[in-house]
Amino acid sequence: MLRKFKQWFDHEPPTELSFPAQPLVIKGRQFELRRMTNRDIDEALALEKAIYHDTPWDRIAFLSELRKVQRNLYLVLTANEVMVAFVGCWFGKDEAHITNIAVAPANQGQGIGEALMQVMLAKAYELGSAKMTLEVRTDNLVAQNLYHKLGFTDGAIKKGYYIATHADAMDMTKPLD
Template identity: 50%
Template sequence: MFKKFKALFQKKNDNTMMIHYEDQTLMINQRPYTLARAKYSDIDEMLVLERALYDGETPWDKMAFMSEIRKTELSLYLVLREQDELVAFIGCWFTKNESHITNIAVSQAYQNQGIGRFLMVYMINLVREQGSEQMTLEVRTNNEPAKHLYHSLGFEDGHIKVGYYVLDHADAMDMRLNLKDSAWTKENDF
C-alpha cells in the first residue's frame, strides 16, 4: 500500500494539496457525533478499535498512525466520537490526480448503522471538493460487507494483490472510483 504513494508524499509538488479541516458536531441517524481530525492522543484508542476488529491484531502499528497523522499537508485522518467514545475512524491521502482511502474502521457495536457509509461519503465529498480526479482503496477479497458498501458508492473492482496483508497474507482487491466523469454528486451525501 505504501509503495504506491511513497514517491508522491515524500516531496512537495504541484500535485500536493493542503488539507484543512475544522472539527464539527453532526447528526447521523438522529444521534449526535463529533467528527475531528485525529491527534496523537487518539492513537491508543484507534489501536484498541483495530484489535477488537482484527482478532487481537493491529494491521497498523502506533508508528504508522503517528506518521500518517503528522502528514497534515498530505493526509487527513478523522475520528468519530459519540460523547467520549471512539466509534470509528477513516484516513485518506490526497492528491489532485488520485486520493486513497488508507484505513477505515467502525466499532462492532456501531456497525450496520450507516457509520461506515457516512464516513466514506464524507471523505468522497471532501476529495471531490479538493479537485481529486479519482479515489482508490484496497479491500480484503473476503470482506463482502465492505465490498458491497464500496460498490454501492460506485467503486469498481480492480486487480487482486495476492498476499497483500502482512498479518495473515490475505489477498486484497484494488477498487477505484472515477470522480471526474462519475455521476457522484452531493446528493449522495448522508
C-alpha cells in the first residue's frame, strides 16, 4: 500500500484525466461510453447489487473515487441512456489498477467486459503505465478466463479480501511493454 501512495506522490498528475463521451460498437450493438458522474451512482449501486447481491461498494466509496479526477477514471456504458456496465481504474506513475468492473446480468457474455477492459488498457498505454493490475474473486472463473484472454497472469491469493463475504481474491497482472 505504501508503494502505491509513493507512486501517487512521485508523479505530477494532469489536471484531469480526459475522456470525451464517445460511441462504442460491440458486436454490432451501439452504445455510448462516457465518464461516470455522481448522478450515475444509484444506477451503479443497483447494477452491483444485481450482480453481487451483497454490494461490495457503497455510495461513499463511489463518491470518493469520482472526486479523484486526476488519477481515477470511471466510465459508464449505456444503451438508450440505461447503464449496462461500468469500469473504474486508477493510474499511478508505473501502474494502472482496475478497481471495479460490472456488466448487467442481461448483457454478460456479449463482449462488453472485454471491450471495457480494452478501453482501460488503451488508456494505460496512453499514460505510459508499465503494467495493469486487478483483483478477482477466486471463484469467478468467467472473469479470470477473460483476464487470461487479455494477457493477465495469476498472482498471490488474498485471503478474506472481500469484506462482506470474506471471499478470497487473486491478484492478476498484465505487463504493458
